[in-house]
Amino acid sequence: MHATIGFLMFTVLLSAVPVQSPAAATQQPLPAELSAESRACIKCHKNDQVSLYQQWGSSKHYRANVGCYECHRADEKDADAFEHLGVFISTIVSPRDCSRCHSKEVGEFEHSHHAKGARILGSLDNTLAEVVEGNNRMVTDAFPQGVSSAAVNGCWQCHGSEVKVLPDGHLDPATWPNSGIGRINPDGSEGSCTACHQRHEFSAAQARHPNTCGKCHMGPDHPQKEIYEESKHGISFFANVEHMNLDSEKWIAGEDYFHAPTCATCHMSATKTQRVTHDIGMRISWNNRPAVSVRPEVSDAKMGLPGKDVGWEKRRDSMQEVCKSCHNEGWTKNFYVQYDALIELYNEKFAKPGLALYELTKPLKKPVEFSNPIDFTWYEIWHHEGRRARHGVSMMGPDYTHWHGTYEVAKHFYSEYVPELEALIEKGADSGDPKKVEAARNLQAKLEEVLNSSDHRWYLDKMDPAEAARRAKATEEFRKRYQK
Numbered sequence: 001m002h003a004t005i006g007f008l009m010f011t012v013l014l015s016a017v018p019v020q021s022p023a024a025a026t027q028q029p030l031p032a033e034l035s036a037e038s039r040a041c042i043k044c045h046k047n048d049q050v051s052l053y054q055q056w057g058s059s060k061h062y063r064a065n066v067g068c069y070e071c072h073r074a075d076e077k078d079a080d081a082f083e084h085l086g087v088f089i090s091t092i093v094s095p096r097d098c099s100r101c102h103s104k105e106v107g108e109f110e111h112s113h114h115a116k117g118a119r120i121l122g123s124l125d126n127t128l129a130e131v132v133e134g135n136n137r138m139v140t141d142a143f144p145q146g147v148s149s150a151a152v153n154g155c156w157q158c159h160g161s162e163v164k165v166l167p168d169g170h171l172d173p174a175t176w177p178n179s180g181i182g183r184i185n186p187d188g189s190e191g192s193c194t195a196c197h198q199r200h201e202f203s204a205a206q207a208r209h210p211n212t213c214g215k216c217h218m219g220p221d222h223p224q225k226e227i228y229e230e231s232k233h234g235i236s237f238f239a240n241v242e243h244m245n246l247d248s249e250k251w252i253a254g255e256d257y258f259h260a261p262t263c264a265t266c267h268m269s270a271t272k273t274q275r276v277t278h279d280i281g282m283r284i285s286w287n288n289r290p291a292v293s294v295r296p297e298v299s300d301a302k303m304g305l306p307g308k309d310v311g312w313e314k315r316r317d318s319m320q321e322v323c324k325s326c327h328n329e330g331w332t333k334n335f336y337v338q339y340d341a342l343i344e345l346y347n348e349k350f351a352k353p354g355l356a357l358y359e360l361t362k363p364l365k366k367p368v369e370f371s372n373p374i375d376f377t378w379y380e381i382w383h384h385e386g387r388r389a390r391h392g393v394s395m396m397g398p399d400y401t402h403w404h405g406t407y408e409v410a411k412h413f414y415s416e417y418v419p420e421l422e423a424l425i426e427k428g429a430d431s432g433d434p435k436k437v438e439a440a441r442n443l444q445a446k447l448e449e450v451l452n453s454s455d456h457r458w459y460l461d462k463m464d465p466a467e468a469a470r471r472a473k474a475t476e477e478f479r480k481r482y483q484k
């Protein structure tokens with residue numbers, strides 16, 4: 001059975017006509033036929049790894065005579081090179097290797113947040129994986145001190161590991177296999193193209209499908225996949241997937257397909273005036289990951305990315321041009337008015353006061369992060385619920401915006417955060433320690449200021465009388481309508 005498939009593929013291979021590729025796709029002249037080195041690789045690997053061989057055989061690389069050796073070849077001096085039956089190769093094919101032929105894509109990718117995804121050491125989330133959830137009992141050659149298996153199997157599989165090469169040339173099992181988006185490769189390059197392009201097919205069609213992004217962009221703290229599925233866009237995509245023309249060479253919304261946008265459509269793919277970009281930050285005008293949303297050029301500057309010089313207005317124009325492939329100008333602009341208003345609501349009503357209050361709790365708590373219940377409360381308010389609200393609204397998912405978003409934020413702000421702050425104030429005031437008494441007084445003053453502000457005074461039963469009257473009247477009318 002395997003031999004038959006292999007034989008068939010080999011026949012196709014020998015009869016293949018070399019494909020002239022578009023100049024944009026490659027920087028390097030293509031071989032007229034498959035190299036002798038690659039033919040040698042295939043002799044063994046087509047029998048030993050049939051599926052790998054078949055995937056390559058159905059790829060555009062196969063048709064362009066880009067064989068095993070063209071990708072896996074290595075310099076003897078490369079950190080992860082090993083001698084394999086007379087030639088030097090490496091198992092990892094890093095973005096630097098792909099850049100021999102795809103320098104445009106690699107350049108854009110390198111300048112994106114994706115390539116920097118492994119820089120999570122020192123983050124709050126990382127304390128969780130290494131200390132709170134984990135321990136360091138996973139001992140490997142590269143980690144004699146041990147490492148947390150929660151980080152290895154969780155965080156690193158999405159964000160990327162720093163791949164360690166052992167003295168015998170093998171890759172350390174704590175760090176490999178790994179296709180995390182910001183993987184740090186032995187050649188020093190950052191990222192992995194296989195995070196989205198499944199080897200050995202490397203197909204654009206597969207990468208355009210929303211499931212590709214859904215490996216990572218899902219779950220309680222960034223449910224983009226779920227939001228997309230509940231949105232009109234996701235509904236229309238799944239109802240019309242066979243009309244999406246995903247296999248088309250040129251793939252422009254409004255020309256080659258029109259039923260729905262996918263993640264790639266809005267964040268990466270070409271439009272009538274824009275080329276495909278592998279910098280996924282170039283069309284977003286807010287970074288909704290921090291406790292308080294910031295403009296993308298601000299977070300790019302902190303990461304040392306060239307995006308620091310690309311203002312949010314320009315990025316927003318680029319995204320709006322995508323929308324206008326299917327919608328008119330008024331619809332598109334009005335959507336952004338709705339979106340901005342919710343970001344503003346979350347930032348001003350909950351995030352900024354919440355953060356200011358949290359800072360003031362520090363002298364009143366046990367010193368270690370996550371050893372106090374209030375640490376979890378505040379973390380979930382901004383990192384889970386606050387993000388869900390912001391991510392939900394940015395991609396037209398009303399359930400994530402409201403029930404998984406602003407509702408949860410408000411519930412935990414008033415029913416957990418405020419009572420926990422009050423308990424800390426009381427304990428500090430009664431402590432007899434002058435420093436804590438002072439800290440408790442400061443926290444109390446801030447809490448009173450926040451709760452007496454126009455956003456929160458309803459909680460103290462201090463709502464503006466005119467508004468209270470309006471609301472009472474509406475409630476009365478609603479009751480009349482619904483009472484039998």
Ligand code: HEC
Nearest residue numbers: 037038040041042044045068069072084085087089090091
């Ligand atoms: C004579 C048969 C033979 C030839 C020729 C050959 N390989 Fe292999 N290759 C193997 C076998 C068998 C293994 C598994 C060895 C092992 O598990 O340690 C292997 C392992 C590998 C691995 C490592 C897989 C891993 O998990 O780390 C890569 C990559 C690879 N080969 C690529 C190539 C490339 C590229 C060529 C051509 C330049 C090639 N091979 C030529 C038989 C061959």
Ligand code: HEC
Nearest residue numbers: 041045053056061066067068071091092093094194199200
């Ligand atoms: C377009 C570039 C490209 C081509 C062509 C290519 N590979 Fe790979 N190969 C990769 C990438 C990328 C990986 C995954 C490693 C990584 O994430 O860097 C990989 C992984 C592998 C592995 C190890 C993982 C596994 O799944 O077992 C083997 C073995 C391998 N390739 C063999 C081959 C052989 C044999 C051929 C030719 C039939 C080939 N490759 C053609 C890019 C390529």
Ligand code: HEC
Nearest residue numbers: 120123125126128129154155158159215216217222289290
């Ligand atoms: C399922 C894949 C996945 C896992 C597992 C995961 N993350 Fe993430 N993480 C993401 C994605 C996707 C984003 C970006 C979300 C967005 O843009 O809205 C992200 C964002 C982050 C950020 C914010 C980066 C920034 O630019 O603000 C940090 C820090 C982070 N993750 C750390 C971790 C740590 C530490 C772990 C393990 C405890 C972890 N993540 C587990 C996928 C994952």
Ligand code: HEC
Nearest residue numbers: 095098102105106109193195196204207208251264269276
């Ligand atoms: C975040 C997912 C993602 C990652 C990571 C990614 N790509 Fe892509 N890539 C895509 C998508 C989606 C397309 C299809 C764009 C379109 O045509 O609509 C694509 C298309 C391509 C194309 C076809 C030409 C084009 O512009 O359409 C090439 C070549 C390519 N990618 C190379 C790479 C290389 C090299 C890397 C690693 C540096 C990489 N990609 C990493 C998602 C990704």
Ligand code: HEC
Nearest residue numbers: 021025026060064066070071093098101193202203204205
């Ligand atoms: C030796 C040159 C060469 C190398 C190395 C190479 N590619 Fe390609 N790649 C090509 C050529 C040529 C094409 C275009 C074929 C065509 O358009 O018919 C292509 C096409 C692609 C496509 C588009 C496929 C589609 O469905 O349209 C993707 C994605 C891709 N390459 C990704 C990669 C990634 C990722 C790597 C590194 C792991 C890589 N390539 C390494 C030459 C190369």
Ligand code: HEC
Nearest residue numbers: 113116117158159180181195212213216263264267280281
């Ligand atoms: C292997 C995991 C993974 C996959 C697959 C993935 N991403 Fe990401 N993405 C991340 C992580 C992690 C971050 C946050 C990086 C950071 O800022 O540290 C991120 C950030 C982003 C951002 C924010 C960029 C910015 O500049 O702030 C966008 C937009 C994005 N991804 C879109 C996509 C799209 C669209 C796809 C699919 C075509 C995709 N991602 C596939 C892990 C992934």
Ligand code: HEC
Nearest residue numbers: 213217224225228261262263266284285286287288289394
């Ligand atoms: C209809 C177009 C559209 C589709 C489809 C779409 N997005 Fe978005 N996405 C947006 C817009 C608009 C924003 C907010 C842009 C801004 O801030 O200006 C956004 C924001 C994001 C962000 C940034 C979140 C942050 O923390 O700052 C990520 C990540 C993201 N999208 C990933 C995805 C993924 C993954 C999918 C598919 C499952 C997807 N998007 C589908 C339009 C889209």
Ligand code: HEC
Nearest residue numbers: 232233236253258259260261319322323325326332335396
């Ligand atoms: C490929 C075409 C396409 C693109 C691109 C596109 N949309 Fe849509 N959009 C649709 C379709 C189809 C619907 C569903 C219409 C219906 O249900 O009647 C829709 C519906 C909507 C809705 C209504 C949501 C609801 O629940 O009623 C909004 C708002 C929206 N889109 C905004 C945007 C924005 C903003 C962008 C750009 C970031 C965008 N769209 C990009 C095709 C597109």
